[in-house]
Amino acid sequence: MISDKQKKILAFPYSDYDAIICDGAVRSGKTSIMMVAFIDWAMRNFSGQRFGICAKTVGSAKQNIVVPYMGMSYAQKRYNIKWHSQDKILEVTRGPVRNIFEVFGGKDESSFTLIQGRTLAGVLLDEVVLMPQSFVHQAISRCSVDGAKLWFSCNPGSPTHWFYLDWIKRHKERNALYLHFQMRDNPSLSEKTLQMYENNFAGVFYDRYILGLWVLAEGIIYPMYKEAIEKPPEGKAERYCISIDYGTQNAFSVSLWGKYGKVWYIVDEYYYSGRETGVQKTDTEYGDELDKFLDEHGVTGTVYTVIDPSAASFITLLRKKSRYRVKKAKNDVSDGIRDTAVALKKGLIKVSPVCKRTIEEFGGYVWDDTEAEDRPVKVNDHAMDNIRYFVATTGLAKEKTQHQAIL
Secondary structure (H helix, E strand, C coil): CCCHHHHHHHHHHHCCCCEEEEEECCCCCCHHHHHHHHHHHHHHHCCCCEEEEEECCHHHHHHHHHHHHHCCHHHHHHCEEEEECCCCEEEEEECCEEEEEEEEECCCHHHHHHHCCCCECEEEEECHHHCCHHHHHHHHHCECCCCCEEEEEECCCCCCCHHHHHHHCCCCCCCEEEEEECHHHCCCCCHHHHHHHHCCCCCHHHHHHCCCCCCCCCCECCCCHHHHECCCCCCCCCCEEEEEECCCCCCEEEEEEEEECCEEEEEEEEEECHHHHCCCCCHHHHHHHHHHHHHHCCCCCCEEEEECCCCHHHHHHHHCCCCEEEEECCCCHHHHHHHHHHHHHCCCEEECCCCHHHHHHHHHCEECCCCCCCCECCCCCHHHHHHHHHHHHHCCCCCCCHHHHHC
């Protein structure tokens, strides 16, 4: 069963449109049906040509586009499909017809060089909002074969985003079919699944990924933080972890996490700013302070430690101490903020009232409304960073991750 909007995607290749843009909520049925239509169109109209499949990274393209497509019984019955992992190529044949679909990742401004020089008969750009404009322009300019078409999909971002202004607002003059999806446009999702996804987002991310709205990120980033201020239960936690935002001139911020049932509490904080005191501490001094901090709270045994990945010298020091099991933090800011908002919304993380600096930072942690892209104001955000490191690296806000075994 497919929806009316999904049918329009399937009909797009046989229209006079040069491009298709599908935006809207997550899990609304955009990407899978676009991939089906993209491959079918290519195989019916071309042979011996090269096409592009683009996402933020090659890994995300493989996981979210290539592998699901290869697993479809429709694709397996219709085509002979081979994935060449070394070359990042999907080879599709049917009888005498053979086409190559090369996978590219557009994660930063230098990525355009990866696709430069190709001659493509069409390109599919999934999550185009996450790609640099230079990469997208390069991909479009590579489509020089007669009959080439452009395929775009994305979840909404800021209404000041270049793709929204250049393509969605101007889709008619660009001769592009524009389809806006809501989650309930996907007929395969049950009410239980819909509810699960609605619970997985909060704040501006709820507006964008669930409601499918192009809205500004503005105001306080975690408006639900006050509900998370709660005294931990009495007694020792089931286990302890720490997360660290490392600074020499900037603040050195540590959160001590204690697990009580399904909830992780920041039971206490360590915060030191060399800029405020006028006295900077060395790595060795911070290591000694960290040992003392844990001893004061009766924390024994190996402590899982999530740390700012840029803190190379301090990571080396901690790894020499048998007490710390060090993990470099995942540091994608946008993803980390989104996951932290979900963890707060679900009540998975709480903050003890004794954590004065952390609570103060929550209240002042706001979106930077002077930036076109979503960024927090980089002032007094060290505890916010170490909390984000912990949530993102452990996968706490995910339904199921490989990291949760350590929790």
